[in-house]
Amino acid sequence: MERAILVGLITPEQSEERTNEYLDELAFLADTREIIPVKRFVQRLNGPDTNTYVGSGKLQEIRQFIIDDNHNHNDNEDIDLVIFDDELSPRQLRNIERDLNWRDNPKDRREVRVMDRTILILEIFLQRAQTSYAKTQVEMAHLQYMLPRLTRMWTHLDRQRGGGTNRGTGETQIEADKRIIGQRIALLREELKRIDKQMATQRQNRGKMVRVALVGYTNVGKSTIMNLLSKSDVFAENKLFATLDTTVRKMTIDNLPFLLSDTVGFIRKLPHNLVESFKSTLDEVREADLLIHVVDISHPNFEEQYHVVNQTIAEICKEEKPTIVVFNKIDAFSYTPKDEDDLTPIRRENIPLEELQRTWMAKLQNDCIFISAQQKENIEALRQLMYDRVKAIHIQRYPYNDFLWQKYE
Numbered sequence: 001m002e003r004a005i006l007v008g009l010i011t012p013e014q015s016e017e018r019t020n021e022y023l024d025e026l027a028f029l030a031d032t033r034e035i036i037p038v039k040r041f042v043q044r045l046n047g048p049d050t051n052t053y054v055g056s057g058k059l060q061e062i063r064q065f066i067i068d069d070n071h072n073h074n075d076n077e078d079i080d081l082v083i084f085d086d087e088l089s090p091r092q093l094r095n096i097e098r099d100l101n102w103r104d105n106p107k108d109r110r111e112v113r114v115m116d117r118t119i120l121i122l123e124i125f126l127q128r129a130q131t132s133y134a135k136t137q138v139e140m141a142h143l144q145y146m147l148p149r150l151t152r153m154w155t156h157l158d159r160q161r162g163g164g165t166n167r168g169t170g171e172t173q174i175e176a177d178k179r180i181i182g183q184r185i186a187l188l189r190e191e192l193k194r195i196d197k198q199m200a201t202q203r204q205n206r207g208k209m210v211r212v213a214l215v216g217y218t219n220v221g222k223s224t225i226m227n228l229l230s231k232s233d234v235f236a237e238n239k240l241f242a243t244l245d246t247t248v249r250k251m252t253i254d255n256l257p258f259l260l261s262d263t264v265g266f267i268r269k270l271p272h273n274l275v276e277s278f279k280s281t282l283d284e285v286r287e288a289d290l291l292i293h294v295v296d297i298s299h300p301n302f303e304e305q306y307h308v309v310n311q312t313i314a315e316i317c318k319e320e321k322p323t324i325v326v327f328n329k330i331d332a333f334s335y336t337p338k339d340e341d342d343l344t345p346i347r348r349e350n351i352p353l354e355e356l357q358r359t360w361m362a363k364l365q366n367d368c369i370f371i372s373a374q375q376k377e378n379i380e381a382l383r384q385l386m387y388d389r390v391k392a393i394h395i396q397r398y399p400y401n402d403f404l405w406q407k408y409e
Contacts, residue, residue, distance in 0.1 A: 004035045004081035004115075005062060007054060010044040019085075021301050025268070026085050026117060028219075033124050035081060039065060052095050053084055063100050066112060081113050086269070088116040090149045117269055118145060133195055140188040147181050150174055199283070208397065209250075210258040210390050213288035215313060217305040218265025220296040221328045224373040226262040229383065246284050253387045256394065261288070266312050268304075282316050289393050291323040292386070297356075297370070298332035300349065322393070324385060325364055331372040 006026050008019045019042060027037045043058045052059050062082065070078045082100060093114060101111045115123075122145060125138040214222040230249040248261045261284045285291070291313070295306050306325075313321075330353065338350045351359075353370075361368055369385055371378040 002035045002080040003038050003077065004030055004083050005065070005079060006030070006037050006040045006083050006085070007062065008040070008042050008085040009048060009054070010042060011047055016042075016044075022085050022268070026083060026120075029117070029120050029124065030083060033120060033127065035083075037083075038069075038079070041065075048086060048092075050089075051092065052099065053086070053088060053092050056099075059096065059099050063102075066100065079112055081115055083120060084114070084116045086116060087118040088114070093149055121267070121270070133199075136188055136191055136195065140185060140192065143181050143185050143188070147178060147185070150177055150181075210290065210393050210397070211261065211284075211288045212251075212258055212290045212292060212386065212390065213261045213263055213285050214292045214294060215263055215285055215309060216265060216294035217296065217309055218267050220265065220294045220299075220305070221373045222262055222265065222294050225292075225294060225326070225328065225371075225382075226260065228373055228376065228379055229386075230260055248284070253383055253390070256387060256391055258390045258394075266309050268308055270312070285313065286316050288321065290386075290389055291321050293323050293325045295325060295327050296329050297327040297353075298329040298334070303348070322389060323367065324389060325361075325368040326382065327361070327368065327370045328373055330370050331375045331377065 006023050008023045008026070010016045010019045014022075023040055023042070030037050041054070041058060041062055043054045045055065049055060054062075066079045066082075082096070084096075088096070093116075097114045100114065122138065122142045125134075126142060129135040129138045214226055216222050226247065226249070230251050246261055246263050248259055251258055251260045263282070263284055293306075293309060293313075295302055299305060333353050335352050336349055337352075338346065348356075357370070366385075369378060369382055371382055373379070
């Protein structure tokens with residue numbers, strides 16, 4: 001397993017506490033990618049340095065740590081990666097790689113790779129994509145990210161010259177690579193258009209059945225809930241982005257049929273190219289009649305995750321959709337009671353679940369429910385709530401059936 005350093009910034013817009021939360025998530029992403037974070041570097045700046053993200057002094061400190069650490073370990077325990085919490089521009093990436101890999105002593109020569117949050121997420125998606133559809137989506141996003149960031153790695157070739165003296169100097173290797181990648185992106189774009197049409201036809205063939213989509217932040221338990229409700233075997237794991245491919249299952253509750261889909265999880269700072277590439281996957285959300293928004297209430301920052309998902313859905317869907325908010329993992333919820341003489345402001349970690357339910361969550365009224373998918377707690381109540389909502393949509397769509405519902409009830 002590769003070993004890595006994580007780097008983040010504290011800015012006027014991002015507090016130290018928030019930076020540490022982002023780095024915790026970055027460490028979780030690294031673990032998902034089977035990378036071991038060994039050290040964190042944080043710097044307080046007004047904003048990212050346009051040349052090297054962090055200041056030159058902090059970059060020197062990181063470089064010295066890499067040299068010292070590599071001297072104290074064998075080759076298998078050297079630092080392999082430096083991962084930055086924000087997306088790096090091509091200029092920043094080039095300058096950081098140059099500065100971190102420069103050595104006074106040739107014996108210290110040990111090149112490290114520089115990554116940012118975006119490429120780390122893309123590599124996880126590349127690793128976890130199973131179907132040809134998901135692989136095509138991820139490859140296109142990966143190539144679009146890499147295209148402006150190609151570095152000159154073939155200086156020994158200098159220029160590819162033409163065969164004759166009158167043909168000029170030919171194209172550089174990097175220009176050739178950009179041309180090849182551009183052609184590949186064009187082919188993938190056409191392939192995605194073909195798949196989009198195929199997926200749209202599949203959705204049309206499902207008829208007028210009510211569609212329900214599970215949405216939420218990554219690793220909140222959507223796939224576990226999907227398995228419980230539909231008795232399917234969607235892959236579920238305590239890692240980020242365990243599910244990339246949309247799974248659709250036909251469900252029946254008390255003779256009421258509908259379609260339930262499990263979608264890819266959202267995350268903060270989700271790469272724009274990835275959102276564009278997964279357009280067809282997100283179409284399941286756009287065309288759903290009812291959304292089941294799953295929230296991990298045991299997470300210290302679950303409220304921000306809740307708002308991140310709502311913002312993403314607002315960008316995807318032009319109109320507001322009926323939503324049930326499912327607060328999952330109540331079995332893992334914990335809090336620390338405050339001492340009576342503690343005069344500091346009350347924080348989220350000091351509030352018990354019962355009090356938390358009486359805050360902004362109370363405004364959701366019957367549109368929210370608290371469950372534990374792992375312990376199968378309150379699952380039947382969730383089924384009943386889904387049944388009531390789907391039935392209301394079904395009756396609105398087929399008014400004639402309202403008479404039948406009343407007759408049989």
